[in-house]
Amino acid sequence: MDILEILYDNPPKTRRFLPRKVTVTDKKTILFGPRGGGKSSIIIDHLSKYPQKDILYIDFSDLRVKSDDIKNLQNFIDKNRIKLVILEHYDFQCPLPNASEIILSSTKALHIKGFESIFVALLDFEEFVSFDKKHQNIEHIFNFFANMGAYPSVLLGQEEAKYRHIQYMLKSFLPACIDILKELAPFQSRPLSIFEIYKLMRVKIPLSKDTVYKQIERLENEFYIYFISKFNKKGVNRKFYFADFAVKNALSFEKDFLARFENIVFCELVKKRREIFYTDSIDFYLPSKNTGIICVPFLPPELIKRRFIKISKELKLLSIANLRVITLSNEGEFRQDSISCEIIPFWEWAMG
Numbered sequence: 001m002d003i004l005e006i007l008y009d010n011p012p013k014t015r016r017f018l019p020r021k022v023t024v025t026d027k028k029t030i031l032f033g034p035r036g037g038g039k040s041s042i043i044i045d046h047l048s049k050y051p052q053k054d055i056l057y058i059d060f061s062d063l064r065v066k067s068d069d070i071k072n073l074q075n076f077i078d079k080n081r082i083k084l085v086i087l088e089h090y091d092f093q094c095p096l097p098n099a100s101e102i103i104l105s106s107t108k109a110l111h112i113k114g115f116e117s118i119f120v121a122l123l124d125f126e127e128f129v130s131f132d133k134k135h136q137n138i139e140h141i142f143n144f145f146a147n148m149g150a151y152p153s154v155l156l157g158q159e160e161a162k163y164r165h166i167q168y169m170l171k172s173f174l175p176a177c178i179d180i181l182k183e184l185a186p187f188q189s190r191p192l193s194i195f196e197i198y199k200l201m202r203v204k205i206p207l208s209k210d211t212v213y214k215q216i217e218r219l220e221n222e223f224y225i226y227f228i229s230k231f232n233k234k235g236v237n238r239k240f241y242f243a244d245f246a247v248k249n250a251l252s253f254e255k256d257f258l259a260r261f262e263n264i265v266f267c268e269l270v271k272k273r274r275e276i277f278y279t280d281s282i283d284f285y286l287p288s289k290n291t292g293i294i295c296v297p298f299l300p301p302e303l304i305k306r307r308f309i310k311i312s313k314e315l316k317l318l319s320i321a322n323l324r325v326i327t328l329s330n331e332g333e334f335r336q337d338s339i340s341c342e343i344i345p346f347w348e349w350a351m352g
Helices: 003-009 039-047 071-081 125-131 139-147 159-173 177-188 196-205 211-221 249-250 257-270 301-317 346-350
Strands: 028-032 056-058 086-087 101-106 118-119 225-230 238-243 284-288 291-295 321-328 330-337 339-345
Touching: 003 177, 003 346, 028 056, 028 330, 039 056, 039 086, 056 071, 101 291, 118 159, 118 330, 118 339, 125 139, 125 321, 125 346, 139 257, 139 346, 159 177, 159 238, 159 330, 177 196, 177 249, 196 211, 211 330, 238 257, 249 257, 257 284, 257 291, 301 339, 339 346
Parallel strands: 028 101, 028 118, 056 086, 086 101, 291 321, 321 339
Antiparallel strands: 225 238, 284 291, 330 339
């Protein structure tokens, strides 16, 4: 049985696709990011521009595909004059072939000379708005977003089954890491010690310290979770966030909207691929933009102004020229010396 021939004759079929901000424009491209984020959908939509005879699609996550089956890959490409080769879930299972166009996908950040690397995050708010066909009012859309999360497949599924769907994906993608994710859930948007997680887990499950650290490292490397450091404070606990802010509610019955809201804001920032820190007074500090961000969904403007004045000295020390205060409905603008403070609803900030 010639596996390459079977794959060549049976490319993936076009699926329902809603446009994303990310597109493939370079002839040598790597799409990387968390599983379930839409890399395959972007690739399959891209394939629709080509005649079937010009493409070969190989998915290494398919249990039917083995490395031995594709040892003659280059010969097959040359023989059939294949123009575009797609290697999904690529992790150097085979040498890169010689083809005029190659698209790779991976859950890890791969760096290969001559390839453009594109990060495919989960849906940001603006993309979510374009996906959602049920709601017209922007506040209703945000409430839907905050509860549904950012996985495209969850949005396209049944609302009442959203947490079951997230659980199913996590069990499918990360069966060995579910217990650690459950321990991490209560720490959403909080500084976290990995050693503390290990101590909590060893009481319940006989796991070694090395195993816990390796599993958390895997979750971070494959973009399921994120940590940000405290600015200029080495050795201090890092703050913890999920790639999809709704994961906590799929793993725990405990609700904490303030933590979820901060995680929602973080998910908008992380797509920019800039350095992000936190401080004692600022949720997110972006040195390259001289910007600080504070997440206070319900605080009235007069109390925000007091807080702004109170921390203005720290803002000056950090060379912050702009402080953004992200809320759910409040608006306003203040100035203290050379620092501006803008109070802005989340949806205006995210879509600005």
